[in-house]
Amino acid sequence: MSDASVQAICKAVTEGEDVQARDLVTQALAAGLAPLDVLNQGVVAGITQAGEMWKANKYFLPDVILAADAFKAAMEPLAPKLKQAGAPSRGKFVIGVVEGDMHDLGKSLVGAMLSSAGFDVVDLGINVPQDKFLQAVRDQQPVILGLGAYMSTTMLEMKGIIAELQKQGLRSKVKVMVGGVPTSQEFADEVGADAWGKEALETMSKALNLVGA
Amino acid sequence: MANSTLEMVHGLLYGKGLRFGQPSGGARVIAAMTGDHADVIPFMGPQIHDHAMTVAKVPARKYYWTAELLVDVHRAVDRWYGFDSDTIIADAYNFEVEALGAKMIYSDLAMPTVDVSDPLIKSAADLDKTGPLDPSRARIPMAIETGQLFLKKAPGPFAGGFFCSHWSLICQAMGYPKAVRALKRDKGLAKALFDWVDEKVLFPFMQAYAKAGVKNASGADAWAAFPDLTPELVEEWVVPYSKRFGEKCKKELGLTAAAGTAAGDYCEEDPTKFDKALMFKCWSAALKTFPLKVAFSGMGRTQEWDMSWLREFALQRGSGGHQIPIMASLNGRFMRDSTPAEIVAKLCEWIDVMGRDGRMLVFIGNVPADTPPVNIHTAVKAVHTLGKYPIAADLSAVKIDPPAFQPFDEWLKGQPEEDIIMRARK
Numbered sequence: 001m002s003d004a005s006v007q008a009i010c011k012a013v014t015e016g017e018d019v020q021a022r023d024l025v026t027q028a029l030a031a032g033l034a035p036l037d038v039l040n041q042g043v044v045a046g047i048t049q050a051g052e053m054w055k056a057n058k059y060f061l062p063d064v065i066l067a068a069d070a071f072k073a074a075m076e077p078l079a080p081k082l083k084q085a086g087a088p089s090r091g092k093f094v095i096g097v098v099e100g101d102m103h104d105l106g107k108s109l110v111g112a113m114l115s116s117a118g119f120d121v122v123d124l125g126i127n128v129p130q131d132k133f134l135q136a137v138r139d140q141q142p143v144i145l146g147l148g149a150y151m152s153t154t155m156l157e158m159k160g161i162i163a164e165l166q167k168q169g170l171r172s173k174v175k176v177m178v179g180g181v182p183t184s185q186e187f188a189d190e191v192g193a194d195a196w197g198k199e200a201l202e203t204m205s206k207a208l209n210l211v212g213a
Numbered sequence: 214m215a216n217s218t219l220e221m222v223h224g225l226l227y228g229k230g231l232r233f234g235q236p237s238g239g240a241r242v243i244a245a246m247t248g249d250h251a252d253v254i255p256f257m258g259p260q261i262h263d264h265a266m267t268v269a270k271v272p273a274r275k276y277y278w279t280a281e282l283l284v285d286v287h288r289a290v291d292r293w294y295g296f297d298s299d300t301i302i303a304d305a306y307n308f309e310v311e312a313l314g315a316k317m318i319y320s321d322l323a324m325p326t327v328d329v330s331d332p333l334i335k336s337a338a339d340l341d342k343t344g345p346l347d348p349s350r351a352r353i354p355m356a357i358e359t360g361q362l363f364l365k366k367a368p369g370p371f372a373g374g375f376f377c378s379h380w381s382l383i384c385q386a387m388g389y390p391k392a393v394r395a396l397k398r399d400k401g402l403a404k405a406l407f408d409w410v411d412e413k414v415l416f417p418f419m420q421a422y423a424k425a426g427v428k429n430a431s432g433a434d435a436w437a438a439f440p441d442l443t444p445e446l447v448e449e450w451v452v453p454y455s456k457r458f459g460e461k462c463k464k465e466l467g468l469t470a471a472a473g474t475a476a477g478d479y480c481e482e483d484p485t486k487f488d489k490a491l492m493f494k495c496w497s498a499a500l501k502t503f504p505l506k507v508a509f510s511g512m513g514r515t516q517e518w519d520m521s522w523l524r525e526f527a528l529q530r531g532s533g534g535h536q537i538p539i540m541a542s543l544n545g546r547f548m549r550d551s552t553p554a555e556i557v558a559k560l561c562e563w564i565d566v567m568g569r570d571g572r573m574l575v576f577i578g579n580v581p582a583d584t585p586p587v588n589i590h591t592a593v594k595a596v597h598t599l600g601k602y603p604i605a606a607d608l609s610a611v612k613i614d615p616p617a618f619q620p621f622d623e624w625l626k627g628q629p630e631e632d633i634i635m636r637a638r639k
Contacts (some may be wrong), residue, residue, distance in 0.1 A: 001633075006594035057486050060440045062393040069390065100320040102328050105389050126330060127318055152545070152581030153263050153273075182581055186550040198482060 005033065009074065013046025014053070018073035020128025021046070026077045035081040043078065044116045047071045051113070051201045064200075065105075066113045069149040075115065089120045090211055091143035094136045096124030097180075098157035103150035110197065113204040119144075130161050137170050144175045144209050146197070153181040159183055159191040163169065166192075175210045179203055218367035227251055228475045228571075236403060238297030242574065244623045250571030254564065254592045254600025257540070258287075258296035259577035262303055262326065265290040265556050268621050271637040273364045277303055280358035282637050288366060289630040290459045294586075295593045295622055299367045300576075302375040303352075303359065304431045309377050309414050310385045313343055319491035327385050334387040337402050343386075348421035360427035373429030374422045378472040379386055379410045379434035386410075389436060396446060407454050415458065415472070423466040427461040430470050431504070432458075437511065439478035444477055444494040448501070451476040455502045473502030478511035489522055496526050501581035506530070507538045512578040516559055521565045526636040527572070538565050542578035543592060553591040553615065559603035560595045569604050 004175060005028045007146050012021040021043075026040050029151035050067035053059035059067075060155050093114050097107050104126050111121045124132060137145055145165075158178050165171040179197035188196035197203030217239060224240035227233075236244060236251045237280050243249035262283070266276045269286045276282055287301045304324035311317050316328040333343060348357070360374030377385060383392045383406045387504040415432075422430050435443070437451045455473030461638075462470035477499030479492050499509055508527035510518070521543070527536035541563055548556065551574015560575070575596045580589070594616045605611050618624070625631050 055483075055486070057488055057491065060443045062397055062442065064388045065393045067395060069394065100318065100323045100326070102318050102326040102330070104329050108390075127328070147228065151263070151323055151326070152549070152583060154321075155269075156583060182546060184546050184550050 003041075005031070006045075006048055009038065009042030010046040012022060012041055012050065013070045013074055014049045014067055014068045016050075016070045021070040021074040027069045029077060029081055029115050035078060037084050038086055039082060039087070040077060043071060045176045046074075048188060049121070055201065059080045064109065068109055071112050071116065079125065088118065090118040090208070091120065092122055092140050093119040093122060093144045093146060093207065094122045094133070094140055094142040095146035095148070096128035096133060096136075096146045097126040097150070098154050098161070099127055099129045100157065101151055101154035102126050103148075103180070106150070106200070107146075109141045109200040110148070110179065110203045110212070112177065113147075115171060117204045117208060119207065130164060132170060133161050134170065137165065137174050142174055142192040144177055144207055146177045146179065146203070147193075148178075148209075149180040151181065155180060155182050155187070158183075158193070162192050164186060177203065177207065217372075220369065222360040224248075226250065230419070233347070234381070238375070241297050245572055246492070246507070247573050248377050248571070249535075250573075250600060253597045254568050255297040255574050256295070256596045257480040257574050257576040258299040259542075259580055259582045260300055260302060261287065261290065261577075263335075263582040264580040264584055267294075268586065268595070269634050271634060273320060273322055273324060276350065277638050278355060279637075280355045280362055280431070282633055283355075283359055284362040284366060284502045285630040285633050287506055287608065288548070289628055289634065290621070292628075293618070293624055294589050297541045298369065298371055299363070300371065301359065301363045301435070302431075303356070305375040306377045306385055308352055308356050308382055309346060309382055309418060312346055312353045313386075313414065314347075315386065316357070324438050331383075332385075332387045332617045334406070338406060340405055340409045343628070344409065346414045346417045348417060353418065353421065357425045357427065360422060360430065361425055364427060364429075371431075373431065373469075374427045375474075376415060376430055376470075377456070378432035378434035378437070378451075378474065378475075379407055380442065380451050380474070380476070381434045381634070382414060383407070383554045392436075403450070407450065408468075409536060411454060411458055415470075416461070419462050419468055419470050423468045424442070426459055428468050432469065432472035433471060434473045434476045434502070435512065437473065438478035438480045439491075439495045440481055442476070444491070447473075447477045447495075447498040450503045452498065469562075471502075472505035474504070475499075475511050476502045478509070478513060480513045482514055484514065484517040487518065492522060493526055496523075500530070505538070507540050509540045510542045510578070511609055513544065513548075514546050515542055516551075524567045527567075536567075536570065536572050538572040538574060539577065540574045541567060542561050542576050543551070545577060545579045546582045546583070548577055548588050548592065549581045551588065554589060556588055556592050557595045557599075557613050560592065561599055561611075564596075564599050564604060565608050568600055571602070571636055573599075573600075586618070586621070587616065 175194040180192040195206040222240040228244030241251035241255035315333040462468045479495040531537045621638025
């Protein structure tokens with residue numbers, strides 16, 4: 001296996017070919033390619049390229065969705081090998097959509113980008129009650145907690161979660177990011193978050209800043 | 214209650230230059246849509262259900278289930294703000310899938326939402342097993358009653374029912390990522406999905422509306438806004454289905470069904486990515502589904518737009534040097550997060566660019582629940598002051614004093630909606 005194989009993986013991820021991406025990763029690993037090379041030069045390079053094309057107005061949300069799907073598919077055979085190889089992590093990132101809100105899309109895209117950046121993503125899912133976020137902070141000890149909301153009614157939950165973190169003495173132990181369509185920098189400041197993620201790429205970049213990477 | 218026919222005639226004549234009397238809100242809207250202008254630029258009632266519920270302090274579990282409460286809260290809040298028209302819709306994207314058996318999440322504080330983690334349509338095989346829509350199920354009767362009450366209490370060209378249009382309904386039924394995958398990778402499945410929505414879901418719903426005397430319904434399709442869908446995909450899928458559906462409903466039911474509303478709405482969030490050519494493509498696609506020939510901005514980050522582009526588009530699509538009407542929306546988050554002074558400054562800029570020759574209307578692209586009421590009162594006052602015809606040569610010299618308004622609860626005393634709102638709070 002060679003550069004050509006990681007380039008093919010990169011292309012398959014960028015173009016959102018999920019089945020092909022998974023197969024190519026499986027073949028590359030079977031041929032003895034280092035899992036970290038497959039990750040960085042193939043899978044991460046592919047999703048990063050999709051992100052760049054999104055930024056350049058060459059890709060739109062449907063293309064990014066397919067690329068994220070391909071990223072996930074490529075990670076299926078790769079993740080266990082990376083664990084075995086002891087790949088470094090930037091720390092845990094606990095992410096979830098607040099209670100009363102069932103919107104999964106943005107959170108899943110952000111999760112995929114954060115994984116590609118080396119975070120160990122713990123996805124609590126959607127409609128997550130306050131207690132579950134707090135429990136996850138206690139149990140998982142993440143470096144960052146990410147709160148998402150899609151509705152202007154449900155986003156108000158975020159303020160309560162951050163206040164409760166403070167009350168329970170957990171706030172100083174974790175950075176908090178908020179994001180989702182109705183949120184804004186002003187809202188993030190108001191609720192006392194450490195950062196606001198406008199979209200998936202920016203969230204990844206701000207998360208890296210928060211952990212000093 | 215105003216006579217909507219007289220309002221319409223007044224608006225038509227006023228817009229054509231026969232400027233007599235004081236136009237009502239409805240007449241202002243008609244004048245701006247069909248002629249040059251009314252006495253002032255109209256401020257249309259926006260999609261406001263979340264915010265109205267918050268202002269009226271009524272519980273979500275009553276508000277989203279009781280047509281009369283929903284309509285009366287909208288009417289009261291719209292009047293309190295001084296909007297020139299009403300837009301009365303509930304959580305328009307949920308009713309059909311809920312009635313078909315989708316798993317929903319209900320809460321005391323927010324509108325119902327679909328649980329996309331357990332979608333109604335998981336594969337093509339589910340299409341045969343799901344539907345047709347039974348209009349007696351779930352909250353469909355409430356939607357129909359809402360349409361009836363809207364027509365009765367606030368008649369006019371925008372009164373009627375609501376529904377979730379084709380593409381958004383597919384997203385609600387199976388989740389956006391899977392729906393996109395079908396559109397981009399499996400056209401056979403995509404066609405089956407659109408046909409299923411068209412024949413087994415929406416047409417029975419429109420039949421029920423027509424039977425109940427609601428002969429006008431607007432189909433929201435925000436999942437078809439850009440960048441969720443590209444203008445090319447909107448043209449390929451949304452436009453033809455919307456057009457065919459509208460024709461079929463008109464022919465078979467005598468009902469005007471405006472499917473695909475908000476398709477093509479330019480909702481790019483990043484100002485550095487704003488692209489004039491792409492915006493024009495989006496607005497062109499949007500024009501093909503919107504029930505009126507207007508240059509339309511909806512939920513986008515319009516506070517960052519160069520509005521001379523929207524004006525240029527409106528002029529291109531108009532004739533004789535006149536622009537087609539521009540419906541310019543203030544972004545909901547801008548309304549929530551800005552100071553009153555910033556809102557006034559933005560409207561001053563917009564009216565200067567788009568409003569001088571008439572054919573301009575203003576609204577808000579979906580009002581967030583926690584928007585400070587003073588911001589909305591300020592916006593309405595600013596539009597009605599700065600937008601007074603003839604528009605002042607130097608708008609920056611026009612002083613907008615802070616709006617004087619009573620708190621909602623004080624204002625509500627003695628209003629026709631007081632009783633139902635107070636009862637709902639209990």
